[in-house]
Amino acid sequence: MTMHDLSRGLALAVGSIATLHAAVAHAGGEATDFSTIVVTATATERNLADAPASMTVITREELQQRSILDLSDALRGTPGVTLSGVGMTRRGIRIRGMDSEYTLVLVNGRRINAASDAIAHADFDLGWVPVEAIERIEVVRGPMSSLYGSEALGGVVNIITRQATDEWKGSLSFNGGVVDGRLGGDTYQAGVYAGGPLIAGKLGVSFYGENRRKDAAADALDERLTEQEGRRADSGNLVLSWTPVEGQRIDVSHLEGNEKRWRNALQAGAVPYVYETVDRIDRSQSSLSYRGQWQWGESALRAYRSTLDRSNERSRGTATGPQRLTEDAVDGHASLWFGERHRFTLGGEWRRERLEDVTVNPAGHDQAVGRSFFLQDEMELAPRWSLVVGNRFDHHQQFGWHQSPRAYTVYRLNDRFALKGGVGSGFKAPSLKQLSPGYSAVGGGGLFTIYGNPDLKPETVTTYELGADWNAGEWSLAATAFQNDLEDLIQTRCVADCGIRGREVRNYINVAQARLRGVEVTGKAALAAGFSLDANYTWLQAHDRVSGLPLVERPRHSGATTLAWQHARFRAALRGEYKGTQRQTSGSRQVDLPAYTLWSLDLGYRISDRVSVRAGVENLRNERLSDSSTLYSYREVGRYYSAGINLAF
Template sequence: MAASALLLLPQANVALAQTPDFVVTATRTPLAVTQAGSAITVISGEEIAKSSPKSIADVLRHSPGLSVTENGGPGGVSTVRLRGTEASQTLVLIDGVRVNNPSLPAGEFDFSSIVPTDIERIEVLRGPQSAIYGSDAIGGVINIITRHGRGTPRGNVAVEGGSYSGRGLRAAASGSEGGLSYAFSLSSYDTAGFSRYGYRIGRIERLRAWPLEPDATGRIGGSGRIGLELSPDTRFEIGGYGSLNQAQYDAAFEPFPDTASESVHRFGEGFARLINDGLGGALRSTITVSGSTSRRSNRDVDPTSWLRTGFEGDRKAAEYQGDLKLGSAGLLTFGTRFENETFRSQESSVLPFPIAERETNDASRNTRSAYLLHQITLLDNLHLSIGGRIDDASKIDRFATWRATAAYVIPQSGATLRTSIGTGAKAPSLFQLYDPLFGNPLLDPEYSFGVDAGVDQRVFEDRGTLFITAFANRLRNLIDFDFGSPTCKPGAFGCYVNLGRARTSGIEVGADIDVIPSWLRVRAAYTYLIATDATTGLSLPRLPKHLGRIGLTFTPMRDLSIEPSLVFATSRPGTLGFARELPPYARLDVYGDYRINDTFAAFARAENITDAEYQEIPDFGTAGRSFYAGLRATW
């Protein structure tokens, strides 16, 4: 009954909070987790709500196969890498809308640009997924799904404060009536912060003649969506997300690394979607018009110069997706997409001598895509999928990708065997192609080939799941900066070229087990990763061989929960080719929640209780022992 109902839901962004055993990102349609051949992790809205409002990056640490780097605390550039691939090779979606930033050099997504609002769930799909999502999905896909309105109107407000003069606010309202549904949320956070450069790094602080100056951050974001049933067979949705992030930062260049620089980033995305069930319910047609925009302005300041730069990146797209039920022959998903990307940048100087604002980049491109995915179930328990996609981006070679998956369910033992194999591709960014100094219009797309296999096992009388996945990826045509390549423009000291190859492989282990019902729950994620430059044999930077998180949830009484969690990472190279390593670390956090009555609850967080000193990026500090507390009202 649940499966047939889910087939009536819209693609890629449906409300699944009440059906946690289903995902949508794996195949662009609702799918039971046990039928997914690809490795996928779901981070629930409940877990997200318990996290700090200052960063969504910390929430993503709950997923295996994923590493996060944050440039010196909240508001600093935050990037995510899946299975050892680059941040630019991870596709990020918000409610099915592509939000990778065309104005960044490699087209990656900066997670500091979003504030956790009323997020219903995050699905992390690992492995090459370009066959269904196109460019950028080499390492995988992260789909952030905001809340859908349903049922009786509900609302909540939460406020908190704590260390580093941190203050946070969250508010949300959602519900439905008749054929109308709605959900709106707002979130803000600001902090006096600490110096991004050198904070709690002894060898730097000891050499300073004066104290490091703190770098403050202020952020606000909001999301909203409205759904309307136009008829029994047709539904219309509109939604979007917007944020403003103001952050001070340090350039970290000698001889003045601790600078009074500042960045302002405005980000937004939105969509309008029409879903129609035709042919007696056999064909679902979805038409989506979407867009995203990024506006960044930087003021780089040090005693010798004052430079202002601005970066604008926009993406507009229109897409049709059809989902055709073939009865016993399965489900056929097909579609076509048109996308336009633009990138523009300007700079002006005040010191050492004023110059007028000048344009440094103005580029755009169109991409046309078509894809096909067939899913079928054989012998009741064998779930197969195979699909492919062609992407035709202007002025670069057309590229094709494919993917096949299999999942075999063994009902008697509660086990699911999974495997997937496929290719990924990433088109060169507009900056890499067309920057007047360093661009190279002769660049080819990056490519990958990946395979994984694993098993999910239900345990403790179906009260939890253990999983293990082994994976391997081969990447070629990687784009990197090369000094003095003959393909560079005359007079340039270097440019981007296709010269890299890399190999990544490893094992992902996870657990989510209700060990003692209503008293103790265990969640754990661990990744063993080997990531090397295939040309030099050197380990790729900032990727630990061992990375993990283990969290416990104690419920000693009905209205009280206590949740300690430990994040750990072994040593890893700070930069490719440099002998210096970032040391290992372990960070212990504790979250507590006490429900006062049906409306109010008090909560508190203690972060980095042991005051561990560690770095995610060389010479950039991280927060010390921190405490936060707040009050939440729900009605």
């Protein structure tokens, strides 16, 4: 696939937008909706329609219509987003084919522990915030290192939580579900939110909490083993908001959560055996933040500490030692207007990451300290033409200074049609374990031992994208072509006794170069008689530029669609999610995994303004991926029936 072919595909997509525009022009329709405000793309408030990035917003209303246990469920069906296995029956979030460790997850703009860098097979960043606390989720596709630094190589997921208002409000939700058959996987979830004023106009408080449980699901091919691990989690958050004067706000918050996960696994070897492994995860985040509105602009400052503790027990064999990850951060920025055409944002961050783990080095602990500053200029070049340029400078204690520039432009031909495009770069520093010369860990069920490498370089990416949006309110169509070029990807490579079980030695090394290019197409339409259609499609080509082989677990074709019907208080929706053929490694070669489609049904009824109920069926056709291949890194649950109720007060 050449760049000429990619350009031709984009031209076809843009032409389709123009054709649809002409076809429906007679129906009239409203111009683009400029009421949706987002903050993630620039760290300032902007209309979604003019945001300098490829963005999707998932609203609280949309979340309430489906069965959702964690962030990965919430992001299903989002353009450019796929779920992939990270080991131990867990899953991660891929954006435009980039591995899950390149997706930065934020809560109200604050980082949470990137556990995957310190703990193997971790997906603990997906369950920090209860569903009941979420106001919306902003998803940015493409690197945002120019604002957020190292981990934002593939994209950013920013969870915006509900805030206290001038009057007391609250809600309760209860959800449950059962999986068809006798293999397990049943779920239960209860959530609560309450918020309001303690002192009118001065002091407010908000609280949310959640209890959820998911039973372990057995493997249909060997019921002694677990296909999806069991989980039990409790979490809560308390926020105090003080407004001493109008336009000035101080927030103090504390988030606490604990989780237990269990599964049965097979220990390979001369005498294989089945054992139960149990992980216990405790996490917390305390923060103090300030935001001020001034005549010249706005300012923000915050300090926070995040901790994550993980301990492990095994019924047989040697358990993994305890691990503790602590992150302290102070960041801030100021935005100010220069005339009517320039809004400058200047900011900085200090961050310290500390890992306590007996495997990291002989001392059993290590830390990294980083500091950075960034600059951004949001320019209005003309009444319908905007340009955002920015750069972030990060200092790593081992690599020195590294910069991440970015430029993005939006040109609006009229109130309905816009052209967008940009170029940017990002980087990701090696983890503490990868850099430590004293790090060693056994992997592959005892097959090999991995050692750290202090000579590693940061991974880097350069991305390009160009797109077109046509939006007439209830009708819209958009297409974006993108290309990501990655350099110095870190992988493990055998350096001694290769293939000899228990003796093989592997090192982390910068070896890989990769290119991921594709086209995203999204659209929605308001049909007759209360029906609406929402669909997206992604074509992706991902390959290793050294070996020429395709990157595994990246379907060439993927997409999602929702056909909904709304009548008065009743809503029904049929959802489809398609994953095309993808490559997977089997021994020393690559094989094709079959394509599959998951269909789901959602039903909802609003009994009153305060009470609503829902029911649904996930995986209507009871697709079992293990029936097609045992090589899928994450297996979808079978047919799943769920129901729930939401009470507002």
